[in-house]
Amino acid sequence: MQTQLTKGIHWVGVIDWNLRDFHGYAVRGGSTYNAYLVLDEKTALIDTVKAPFGSELLDKVRAHVPLDRVDYVVCNHAELDHAGALPQVMAACPNATLVCDAKCKDELALHFDISGWRVQVVDCGGAISLGRRTLQFVTTPMVHWPESMVTYIPEDRLLFSMDAFGQHLATTARFDDEVPLDAILEEARRYFANILMPFGRPINRAIDALAALPLDIVAPSHGVIWRKNFAAIVAAYRAWTECRPAPRVLVVYDSMWKSTEAMARAIVEGAGIKGVEAKLLHLRQNAMAEIVNDLLDAPCVALGSPVQNNMVMPQVGALMTYLRGLKPTRKAGFFFGSYGWSRNAAADEVAKFFEAVKFDVVREPLLNQFVPKAECLEACREAGRALAEEALRRAKAADPAN
Numbered sequence: 001m002q003t004q005l006t007k008g009i010h011w012v013g014v015i016d017w018n019l020r021d022f023h024g025y026a027v028r029g030g031s032t033y034n035a036y037l038v039l040d041e042k043t044a045l046i047d048t049v050k051a052p053f054g055s056e057l058l059d060k061v062r063a064h065v066p067l068d069r070v071d072y073v074v075c076n077h078a079e080l081d082h083a084g085a086l087p088q089v090m091a092a093c094p095n096a097t098l099v100c101d102a103k104c105k106d107e108l109a110l111h112f113d114i115s116g117w118r119v120q121v122v123d124c125g126g127a128i129s130l131g132r133r134t135l136q137f138v139t140t141p142m143v144h145w146p147e148s149m150v151t152y153i154p155e156d157r158l159l160f161s162m163d164a165f166g167q168h169l170a171t172t173a174r175f176d177d178e179v180p181l182d183a184i185l186e187e188a189r190r191y192f193a194n195i196l197m198p199f200g201r202p203i204n205r206a207i208d209a210l211a212a213l214p215l216d217i218v219a220p221s222h223g224v225i226w227r228k229n230f231a232a233i234v235a236a237y238r239a240w241t242e243c244r245p246a247p248r249v250l251v252v253y254d255s256m257w258k259s260t261e262a263m264a265r266a267i268v269e270g271a272g273i274k275g276v277e278a279k280l281l282h283l284r285q286n287a288m289a290e291i292v293n294d295l296l297d298a299p300c301v302a303l304g305s306p307v308q309n310n311m312v313m314p315q316v317g318a319l320m321t322y323l324r325g326l327k328p329t330r331k332a333g334f335f336f337g338s339y340g341w342s343r344n345a346a347a348d349e350v351a352k353f354f355e356a357v358k359f360d361v362v363r364e365p366l367l368n369q370f371v372p373k374a375e376c377l378e379a380c381r382e383a384g385r386a387l388a389e390e391a392l393r394r395a396k397a398a399d400p401a402n
């Protein structure tokens, strides 16, 4: 496995092959926690790994340099997938100074006992010389947490970009030219949708700030390192941060006895017009992370639930909670569902959700008492067709070619 980014800079991270659940986000095939070692007159370790992998990280560092020769440990992000092994690393590297921004120091103190650590707080624009190389720090608040920061080495035109541009991709390949670009972008997109979607504005600000830097290598904290196709991931991020619409419609639903499901099938059938990809997504047959990934560029959504105990079904509630947090933008849709005796119970709940997430509601709810008959199903098909036309309009209006 090739682990050298450039002369004197090495990947010393770990591959978490068995990761399938990243705090609720269903990961398809593992991930990596990337840490990097910069060997110069002084030695710097950039970020660490999840706590259980601390020994593996230290072994990899030791293969390059004795641990008492580590002078700096840079913490770009206090989240535990990157900072979890810090206590072990700081204990094992007696001469190391921890380098982080002020917010990061505060947050680390709320995670660990840092009283015995030497800490050097750096500001945005601050720098540390390693001898022939310089570490420059650019704070990027809310990409992904308040303390988030990136580290730049101008001499190598190399950026350690932290969570930004990362992917949950477990592979022995370390670089973007060793894996098909589509496969990387697919995972980067899933990661963006599930982790970074709420932070579109700070991400765009960070990309603007980084655009001024000459960049040959961009090394994120998860997945493969960008040395060939960085422009592709930046272009993709620009589209994702604005939820740029594609001609897609999602019909997302749950159902107990298949009445709502019959309505959903009729809606998706109607939505399958020329030029539109229409997708039916049962909430208990598809991971929430996949649904959100599909939603990123789907401008139109029909959301369905029967009434269960005067409420929507639990997974529908869970999706609404997840989306209130992720704040997808530029969406339109409507609600549909079957009920027994409390006609508006689910519809009212979803109306509040649509308002909270600022979805454009394109029609009144499609509601049916118990099992839908032909007339109801025809209305569903018609509603699906209209929703697909709306998706086409939105995609055309957003197409940069227009």
Ligand SMILES: Cc1cc2nc3c(=O)[nH]c(=O)nc-3n(C[C@H](O)[C@H](O)[C@H](O)COP(=O)(O)O)c2cc1C
Pocket (backbone or CB within 6 Å): 254, 255, 256, 257, 258, 259, 260, 261, 305, 306, 307, 308, 309, 310, 311, 338, 339, 340, 341, 342, 343, 345, 369, 370, 371
């Ligand atoms: C466990 C359970 C709870 C229900 N609670 C309600 C309710 O509170 N109000 C209501 O209008 N209907 C209620 N119903 C009736 C369903 O909404 C009705 O059967 C509907 O047609 C189910 O749609 P589905 O086939 O998509 O699951 C309940 C049904 C079940 C099985």
Ligand SMILES: [Fe+2]
Pocket (backbone or CB within 6 Å): 077, 079, 144, 145, 163
């Ligand atoms: Fe993070």
Ligand SMILES: [Fe+2]
Pocket (backbone or CB within 6 Å): 079, 081, 082, 163, 221, 222
């Ligand atoms: Fe992370």
